[in-house]
Amino acid sequence: MIVIKxxxxxxxxxxxELEYGGEADVVRPTPPxxxxxxxWTDYLFMRTNTKGVHYEQWCCRAGCGQWFKVARHTVSHEVAEVIRYEDRFAYQKEGGE
Ligand SMILES: [Zn+2]
Incomplete structure (x- = not known):
């Protein structure tokens, strides 16, 4: 059971109560x-498929309807970080991206 605040x-x-939206921060190519x-193939089909901490997006479907981002371990389902959609994960702020 995954529980996310x-x-x-x-x-x-x-x-x-949530909707899984796949990997976070997949950026559409511009100009298209x-x-x-x-x-385009990378954008549409290629994902990291991480065993470990995975960065993904979820929607609060039964609540406020807002999308947000989560760092979740794909084996233990432990949630390491939850941030608003427009924010950046801690590893991105540290220049790790
Ligand atoms: Zn909500």
């Missing part, structure tokens, strides 16, 4: 007509 409404939400086929 929404950073917008500050309520604990069980995974049934200038991107190569390889760039």
């Amino acid at each position: 929404c950073p917008s409404c500050h309520e604990d939400r069980h995974e049934e 007509d200038g991107a190569s086929d390889e760039t």
